[in-house]
Amino acid sequence: MDRINTIGRRKTSVARIYMTSGKGVITVNDKDLNVYFPSEILQTIVKQPLAKVEQDGNFDISVNVTGGGPAGQAEAARLAIARALTEVDAEFRSPLKSEGFLTRDSRMVERKKPGRRKARRRFQFSKR
Template sequence: MIGNYNYGTGRRKSSVARVFIKKGSGKIIINNKIATKYFSRKTGLMILLQPLKVIDCLKFFDIKVNVLGGGESGQAGAIRHGISRALVDYNKNYKIKLSKLGFLTRDSRRVERKKVGLHKARKAKQFSKR
């Protein structure tokens, strides 16, 4: 607990999110923007609201997020991870529900690097027999 906020760090791909939650009216601020304005697609907003829907407290917490790196999908996943950790910091009983759905596990998948002689990581040039 930092001040009157509960804190959680979330990571996904190359994104890192620092999440601060406290009791409030349900406002979500991401990098000093409202969450609906921050994400251009609805899927990003849907992903970060998942832990709040699981414990049924959408309008119970004010959330402030600082997120760096990556793209929209990675940032949404990092924020979800951070919110889940902050909720566990707020109430230890939430850990059972959130860990069962995998929200407390860091998703370690990353983009595979491009290999020499290939177009992408695995896509090769078309084979010609003649």
């Protein structure tokens, strides 16, 4: 199997992954997955597509992720891994799609508006 290159986005995070057949080593920005994402929940999020199609330990994955926070980065990596798995085998598409791993979550932070404290929060009103 050649090297598969896919991209995933979530909020302001962009994850580019390179997947090759191997022993299941996942590196994120040249660090081990457990070091980059110390939280067990975020590690699980990244591995979800592999676990769903029972391919955990069959692929070496190198992730380059920029922007956003840890949760957005983990979910961007999840989308990229799910897309790469569909390129490996078309039969993986159905279980991944049913779980929602192939859907780009388009929700973004709403911008701050002028005359307001935040996007929707107004300044405190004083009657007198």
